Amino acid sequence: MTEVLLPQPSEGPGFVQLLTPEGQRVEHPDYALDISDDEIKSLYRDLVMVRRIDTEATALQRQGQLGLWASLLGQEAAQVGAGRALTERDFAFPTYREHGVAYCKGVDPVTLLGLFRGASQGGWDPNENGFGLYTIVIGSQTLHATGYAMGIQRDGGDGAAMAFFGDGATSQGDVNEAFVWAGSFNAPIVFFCQNNQWAISEPVERQSHIPLYRRAEGFGFPGVRVDGNDVLAVLAVTRAALARAREGSGPSLVEAYTYRMAPHTTSDDPSRYRLAADLETWKLKDPVERVKAYLSRHGVADASFFADVSAAADELAAHVRAACIEMADPEPLSLFDHVYAGGSSLLDEERAGMAAYLASFEGESPAAAKLNVGAH
Amino acid sequence: MTEVLLPQPSEGPGFVQLLTPEGQRVEHPDYALDISDDEIKSLYRDLVMVRRIDTEATALQRQGQLGLWASLLGQEAAQVGAGRALTERDFAFPTYREHGVAYCKGVDPVTLLGLFRGASQGGWDPNENGFGLYTIVIGSQTLHATGYAMGIQRDGGDGAAMAFFGDGATSQGDVNEAFVWAGSFNAPIVFFCQNNQWAISEPVERQSHIPLYRRAEGFGFPGVRVDGNDVLAVLAVTRAALARAREGSGPSLVEAYTYRMAPHTTSDDPSRYRLAADLETWKLKDPVERVKAYLSRHGVADASFFADVSAAADELAAHVRAACIEMADPEPLSLFDHVYAGGSSLLDEERAGMAAYLASFEGESPAAAKLNVGAH
Amino acid sequence: MATLTLAKALNEGLRKAMENDPKVLVMGEDVGQLGGVFRVTDGLSKDFGEDRVIDTPLAESGIIGTAVGLSIRGFRPVCEIQFDGFVFPAFDQIVTQVAKMHYRSSGNVKLPITIRIPYGGGIGAVEHHSESPEAYFAHTPGLKVVTCSNPADAYWMIQQAVACDDPIVFFEPKRRYWDKAEVDTDSSPADLWSARIARSGTDATLITYGPSVRTCLEASAAAAEEGRELEVVDLRALSPIDWETVFTSARKTGHAIVVAEAPVYVSLAAEVAARVTEQCFYSLESPVLRVGGYSTPYPASRIEEDYLPDLDRVLDAVDRAIGF
Amino acid sequence: MATLTLAKALNEGLRKAMENDPKVLVMGEDVGQLGGVFRVTDGLSKDFGEDRVIDTPLAESGIIGTAVGLSIRGFRPVCEIQFDGFVFPAFDQIVTQVAKMHYRSSGNVKLPITIRIPYGGGIGAVEHHSESPEAYFAHTPGLKVVTCSNPADAYWMIQQAVACDDPIVFFEPKRRYWDKAEVDTDSSPADLWSARIARSGTDATLITYGPSVRTCLEASAAAAEEGRELEVVDLRALSPIDWETVFTSARKTGHAIVVAEAPVYVSLAAEVAARVTEQCFYSLESPVLRVGGYSTPYPASRIEEDYLPDLDRVLDAVDRAIGF
């Protein structure tokens, strides 16, 4: 057998970094970023808030308040960088892990938790914040984003679409079809791939032996690899890609090179497939710490700033926790709501049947409930 | 709307040609071809035979003997070049248009005609000649070929797989997934794309704004564009790609740049979507004529050689015609044959039901037959 | 009043839909300059431009997936799948995205997508060009499924489907594309969700749809010559079904036969049989019988007429039902 | 004799299959080092190596499509689809290639592919992780479909499926993965294509399969306390079905109820109802009833127990049938 898994070099020509892991600003010829210290402070704040939401959600899952949680730990810079590059005109199509983008887009984290709690399938209005529904079937949303971008071309809008997806997703037919379509129609879209090195237990080398950003070349548009743990670099690169899209120059692919520091989801056990040592290496590149280092080193922020941010994060976490725990279960009959915009005689009949059935118990609880049968 | 359709340059760096349209031998630094004049004569013979089969099949369709025919006119060099590069150890996975490859692989053309006549769905044994079944769902066979190549890796075989597909197919998810898999497993496979400029009525620019061979780069293996109307170039390039695959160096993509000179199939009317003038341009690049020009100019072949080839082709055509016309319709009850290797109680029941039903007419023909209802 | 083929009636209906609403788009393979392989979109590209009649790359998942995005942006895409057998690369987008997004979004996202699929056999075609995949879609909650059987319905139903805010799979009986009939383009159409009594009768009910409606009408004409009056119900909507019309007829005649081209095993015909039995139990004098395709892949065209339900197989079933 | 969970029984069965035939391969997402998200392939990679237990790229069409090629090359691939809701990207390969290639090749190509799909709800999961898509496959000629309901069947049926020369879709009731039972690994197994009387009774027949078998056994235990003896038929094979066992039971009790999690509309349950009615018309004292999922997308997990058939809904249907 001749199969080989080559390690992908993380850096190399074109790897965009503007802030080193040590918190040092560096320049990149193609991606100058003119940014004030206040802006960097506000980015820092977002990073902290997003991490705090994530920690709280993980805790809520452990306590049985959520059925599942997909942590973004380690990917905060990638998501805040991209999320902050997006303007109101732009529309984001997320996977199930874009809590940081959701935050930047103004989506209440509690709404996201509804899905992981099992109280809804998402349920928010994508058009309210330009933030699409979480999409679990790997890659599907990249085609939605491409279609949306084709819609912008057709109604004369001036925004762009951004499709989020992971390294694993690059193997799906849908993602590659999205590349074909975006290229063919020169659609105003940015493909934003968070290469967090893992698709559950599979290393990115199972999907590709060459860096993922290079996939774009063969479809006729540019790809770039950016340090996904560097919020400044991600912001700069994503802004440039969005500007390109908005001005009619077509799609591009941004590969944010990062690391999934948590298990795939709370159901996962990464000790079965990866070394704890890798995690240590990546901790040195922590996306939040490096901004903190920059702010401290340059005297831009003092202890009180960090304390304020921390307090605000705790406050948000408390809100999230309280709202999550209070979240009511849906009514059984709500099963039938929103299947169709225009209703359906079949559903009307089924709903009536279920209502009559439920009514037949009249106070006395069904045997299944008593026996606790079927509840796992 | 910002959509653009850029014409794809046919030539350029890397475009491999070894025999000009005028029949002039030229050299290419990467693809030296050491070939005897006898071999060229035998290639010529194949080109003529294949074209003759195609002409006969088109005629048979017009006369109602076939329900449909997908002509390879103009693509003879691409198919004979690739077909002759394949050895017995190699396995070809065709679309519905690879009559030339079938011929080189030793498949009786009459078998192919069974499918287009409606007497079978193909029905040949792929393992007999290393030639897979015709595949109509665009792109599916590229994954089969990749799996087959993975099988070669696993059983220690020394052949390679070759997947045939068109320019239109490059947009399908399956084809791109095949690229992913071939790259990931470093599988011994050659992707052979006949870019005949059209997917029914759609020009190749609808699928991609850049040359198709470049798609391979982004998946981590080499791509090359070859003059698909030059049988020598196709032979040389495909041989090299197969050798690479067999020696464990992994997949490659060959784009044979050619032109579909006939309608998409006999059901198609290309006058609705393309200019007759284009056809004229491509006639000057005819794949058969240029070999004839070479053979004549260099005194390699004389009139009697050409007459012999022509007579042999006519003889083959006569065989094909006679065998096609004589081909019996399948028996109604054969409907149920070969659905499963291991049979099925459901089918047994249905077969028995149909047999009893047919028996109930006992000589007198059913009303439907009398009324000729439903036959179109 | 105009005499139109079914294909032309669809074409006219689509044209009307595009005229009525600038957000309506037509997209698919070869729908532009070629006008579709069956010419159902003939002339639309010329009149509405390439931005509204989109020749797409060759990828069905892409067609449906981008239609989802276009809908979120406010468009009403009408997607053509070139043949029944080529809908499967798009099946994931249809089943996991199109069918579920309204539900997933608690009603915030509407996907007014019409997925047109020429379906059924009998045209002497090669593999994958003669399938009847309606059961897959009817079994999928969140989709609606309809099919027309004649030019007048084609003209109106396609417009109603495009105007509907829910995703609809619209099956077109390709062997009937060339059937001609008068179409009154001024009348007002029947409810999209209603079944139609295509012929009244008293002795048995044929429940059918799409290409098999004509087969059943021919069978009932033949039966009438022998003094048997068959009622023919053209379902039109396959999900949801207008059960009242079906039940009323089945109760009246006491015998029901479902006729469709798809393999009967786990099919729409099974649903009709199950439900008619459940709801008309005491009215039925015989079990509901099904006449359909066999449990084999669609066969080579030279024996397809043995596979497809025809007049004789329908009449044979009627005999069996009445003689039960 | 060993006490095994259903998941472990599958694991042992797969191990046996791999030991018995070096051509058997296991492939899918995370099936290697992780052992699958449900650990059904746990340890196989370590013992049989990465060439026989293949962690694949993240693409289901790729999994099935390459399995076809591997089969043509002489292998017997066992493909894992991680969850029911993720089989749809592979649907095209399954329906147009896997199901048809033996037919297309006039029997020259055998595709001994086993497609394992953990299915069904009740585990509190998010969207796409609780689907019951068996109808799609049962409706597809050229495929065979089976499902196990208990550890012993799991152990044997997976081996039989892998040994079968036809492509089989093998549904695993994921909410029952942790159910434990004694498995006699020395006995000889029942015919893969036979249904099983999981409990004998005389008053009504529950026809069911997969995860709902336990539900029906619990319902019949509850019914027995009230003096009603229900017979439970575990279908095991969904395509083809062992009709004789089903009919015999239905004729004996005169009442039949089909129980399954999938939406009932155009479902396998519809087929059972239609066929039982057709074949047992004069023996039935009531119409065949169906207890199943509703015609909605699978709901959020906090109301899934209202969606799924449970003991009460089954007993309610029994009451309605017997009281008809």
Ligand SMILES: Cc1ncc(C[n+]2csc(CCOP(=O)(O)OP(=O)(O)O)c2C)c(N)n1
């Ligand atoms: C079509 C499909 N197949 C399988 C899965 C199961 N699954 C969920 S997440 C995941 C890995 C995704 O990896 P990647 O794209 O890298 O995203 P990440 O989870 O790392 O953010 C898999 C296989 C799925 N959700 N959808």
Ligand SMILES: Cc1ncc(C[n+]2csc(CCOP(=O)(O)OP(=O)(O)O)c2C)c(N)n1
């Ligand atoms: C999945 C699928 N979609 C649509 C079709 C209908 N169709 C048949 S051939 C064809 C065009 C194929 O173009 P290309 O790949 O360039 O091959 P060519 O016919 O030019 O050889 C189309 C759209 C099909 N066969 N399969």
Ligand SMILES: [Mg+2]
């Ligand atoms: Mg990842």
Ligand SMILES: [Mg+2]
């Ligand atoms: Mg082509």
